[in-house]
Amino acid sequence: xxxxxxxxxxxxxxxxxxLDHAEMERCYSLQMEAGCDGxxxxxxxxxxxxLSPDEKIEVLKTARKVAGDKxxxxxxNEPGTREAAVIAKRAAKEGADGLMVxxxxxxxxxPQETVAALRAVAEAGDLPVMIYSNRLAYRVDVTVxxxxxxxxxxxxxxxxxxxxxxxxxxxxxxxxxSRYDLFTGVDNLAFEALSVxxxxxxxxxxxxFPRETVAIYQLMRQGRRDEAxxxxxxxxxxxxxxxxxxxxxxxxxxxxxxxxxxxxxxxPRQPLSGERREAVEKIVRDALAVRPTLxxxxxSTRSTDRxxxxx
Numbered sequence: 001x002x003x004x005x006x007x008x009x010x011x012x013x014x015x016x017x018x019l020d021h022a023e024m025e026r027c028y029s030l031q032m033e034a035g036c037d038g039x040x041x042x043x044x045x046x047x048x049x050x051l052s053p054d055e056k057i058e059v060l061k062t063a064r065k066v067a068g069d070k071x072x073x074x075x076x077n078e079p080g081t082r083e084a085a086v087i088a089k090r091a092a093k094e095g096a097d098g099l100m101v102x103x104x105x106x107x108x109x110x111p112q113e114t115v116a117a118l119r120a121v122a123e124a125g126d127l128p129v130m131i132y133s134n135r136l137a138y139r140v141d142v143t144v145x146x147x148x149x150x151x152x153x154x155x156x157x158x159x160x161x162x163x164x165x166x167x168x169x170x171x172x173x174x175x176x177x178s179r180y181d182l183f184t185g186v187d188n189l190a191f192e193a194l195s196v197x198x199x200x201x202x203x204x205x206x207x208x209f210p211r212e213t214v215a216i217y218q219l220m221r222q223g224r225r226d227e228a229x230x231x232x233x234x235x236x237x238x239x240x241x242x243x244x245x246x247x248x249x250x251x252x253x254x255x256x257x258x259x260x261x262x263x264x265x266x267x268p269r270q271p272l273s274g275e276r277r278e279a280v281e282k283i284v285r286d287a288l289a290v291r292p293t294l295x296x297x298x299x300s301t302r303s304t305d306r307x308x309x310x311x
Contacts, residue, residue, distance in 0.1 A: 004037025034210030079106035088125030
């Protein structure tokens with residue numbers, strides 16, 4: 001159902017801490033123009049936990065306006081299942097094409113609770129669901145066994161695999177074949193995941209470097225591994241910025257330097273400063289100084305195409 005590059009977009013704020021829809025529209029349009037295959041809003045990078053339910057719906061509508069016929073997913077990351085079900089139902093009414101569902105980031109559910117919560121959200125929204133499995137950030141592991149429990153429900157269509165263990169991707173494919181659309185959710189494991197059969201990439205640094213991200217994905221899909229690897233090796237210091245407590249500030253600063261936007265964040269976060277800011281700026285500026293010339297790509301196909309490795 002889903003494949004390709006899905007940016008986990010940032011949320012833009014005005015100087016007085018309101019949503020900046022005009023800037024979000026501009027930035028999201030850059031993703032679409034570069035050939036991304038969908039948009040995911042209000043995730044960790046999108047500062048979803050810092051947004052009110054109404055604000056989340058507003059961001060969804062802005063992304064929906066930009067995305068055209070490409071899918072827009074709303075991230076459901078509420079602490080309580082009741083609240084998660086409410087926002088899932090609202091998202092369906094307001095035009096979301098799907099949901100990316102995170103187990104409660106506050107209460108660390110056991111396996112039985114995890115399955116029950118995911119089912120409740122899927123039933124409430126009645127939309128296609130990408131299960132976000134990230135045991136490092138959220139301390140809840142949606143294991144392969146739990147994926148099997150959820151597999152009879154056709155609303156669960158995809159996995160965002162962020163366990164930080166590349167072996168998990170092969171385990172998912174070995175167990176389920178093509179039952180789930182497998183996405184990698186770790187920027188600095190993307191090449192490796194695509195190499196072993198992932199068909200999508202929920203990407204972070206794509207918001208600052210959309211064309212390079214799309215090029216890596218498309219080259220891998222076309223079997224042009226060496227060309228993709230050359231770009232990935234250049235990209236790797238930037239991709240490491242996604243795997244950090246400061247990923248939001250890191251990536252927003254990369255956006256400042258690469259696409260000319262701002263790095264406003266919502267408190268308690270604050271923009272990077274001092275030595276930390278200098279270090280990230282150096283990484284980004286060094287990369288920009290040797291930005292690669294991208295090879296010509298074959299005509300882009302729809303996101304329903306799958307990597308040959310997964311067929």
